[in-house]
Amino acid sequence: MTINIDHFSKEQTAILKGLGILLIVLHNFFHNLKPVIGENEFTFSPEIFWNFYHVLQLSPENCARAIFSYFGHYGVQIFIFFSTYGLTRKYYRKPLIIGQFLADRVNKIYFSFLLCVAVYILLGWLKAEIMPGEKVLYWDSLLWKVLLVSSFIPGQALMPVGPWWFMPFIFQVYLLYPWLLKGHQKWGDSFLILVSVAALAAESWINPYLLDHGLNLNYTVFGHLTLLCLGLFFASRDRIKIRNVYAGLALLLFILGSFNAQAWIVSNIAFTVFALSTSTTLFNLLLHSALATRLLMFFGNISFPLFMVNGFLRTPFHHVAEIYNHWWMDNLAALASLLFSTFCAYGLGKMDHRLRAVVRSKS
Numbered sequence: 001m002t003i004n005i006d007h008f009s010k011e012q013t014a015i016l017k018g019l020g021i022l023l024i025v026l027h028n029f030f031h032n033l034k035p036v037i038g039e040n041e042f043t044f045s046p047e048i049f050w051n052f053y054h055v056l057q058l059s060p061e062n063c064a065r066a067i068f069s070y071f072g073h074y075g076v077q078i079f080i081f082f083s084t085y086g087l088t089r090k091y092y093r094k095p096l097i098i099g100q101f102l103a104d105r106v107n108k109i110y111f112s113f114l115l116c117v118a119v120y121i122l123l124g125w126l127k128a129e130i131m132p133g134e135k136v137l138y139w140d141s142l143l144w145k146v147l148l149v150s151s152f153i154p155g156q157a158l159m160p161v162g163p164w165w166f167m168p169f170i171f172q173v174y175l176l177y178p179w180l181l182k183g184h185q186k187w188g189d190s191f192l193i194l195v196s197v198a199a200l201a202a203e204s205w206i207n208p209y210l211l212d213h214g215l216n217l218n219y220t221v222f223g224h225l226t227l228l229c230l231g232l233f234f235a236s237r238d239r240i241k242i243r244n245v246y247a248g249l250a251l252l253l254f255i256l257g258s259f260n261a262q263a264w265i266v267s268n269i270a271f272t273v274f275a276l277s278t279s280t281t282l283f284n285l286l287l288h289s290a291l292a293t294r295l296l297m298f299f300g301n302i303s304f305p306l307f308m309v310n311g312f313l314r315t316p317f318h319h320v321a322e323i324y325n326h327w328w329m330d331n332l333a334a335l336a337s338l339l340f341s342t343f344c345a346y347g348l349g350k351m352d353h354r355l356r357a358v359v360r361s362k363s
Contacts, residue, residue: 023072049259112308113167
């Protein structure tokens with residue numbers, strides 16, 4: 001279970017992102033099917049674990065829905081970790097020009113997001129024609145999301161599409177990253193420890209106050225600083241090495257995070273450390289299955305458009321699952337939703353690529 005490698009290759013990163021996006025997409029589909037289990041993602045409640053336990057105990061045929069509902073959101077932690085890990089591997093020993101860095105991020109992600117928003121609006125207009133009496137498009141929420149400020153407005157972080165909370169968050173990461181990188185280059189690991197301790201203190205003492213006012217640090221970069229620091233820490237090492245004792249401690253903290261609020265605060269770190277420590281075992285298993293490797297890499301390479309579209313494309317499949325309310329229909333509808341979202345994400349990625357090619361050719 002111990003990991004001891006030079007660093008994650010591009011292919012290995014795609015494999016882990018592929019696993020992460022599958023966890024996320026299936027979580028997004030299952031997590032609000034009845035009976036709702038809930039998830040300790042942005043807030044914590046010990047009752048959610050017992051909901052999970054009782055579903056497994058009383059109806060084990062619902063194990064897929066229960067597992068993805070309860071654990072699937074941890075796939076997001078893989079993307080948060082690699083956001084600073086990948087950037088640090090690129091910029092740690094080369095100059096980072098802030099203006100150019102931010103422009104590259106906008107060009108790489110933001111315009112792809114706007115294309116996804118355009119598709120969402122077109123589908124919303126079509127739905128409004130079919131269901132004229134139902135409010136479909138929330139224009140104020142779309143505006144806050146496009147302006148990347150929704151996480152600072154009460155009640156808007158998960159509007160109008162839940163997974164889109166990630167867009168303002170990732171641009172906050174890009175704004176803060178040059179400071180994190182410079183601080184680590186100047187003061188070393190002690191800087192990362194100081195930032196992480198401050199973030200954990202804010203989660204414990206400030207976030208309860210914010211929750212009472214409709215806000216949440218965990219919708220922003222400040223709720224994930226410890227994981228960002230972890231990505232920077234590992235990327236700046238000569239090798240990535242996690243001993244068995246640390247992997248075991250991470251697993252213990254992750255388990256405790258289901259019952260204890262203080263342990264839950266570090267459960268995202270614990271999950272990531274344990275997941276990384278088992279990654280070499282995963283890579284070794286995949287050596288015996290070229291098909292599984294290619295499939296995970298495929299999902300990893302389309303993870304961004306799939307992350308963007310799965311939230312609103314699942315609606316008709318989700319509706320079918322709610323009508324029948326049987327475990328086999330839940331699983332079948334989830335698979336159909338995944339396949340349809342994958343097809344659309346792949347097409348959206350191709351469209352994005354062609355539009356960029358046209359713009360480059362004209363310019």
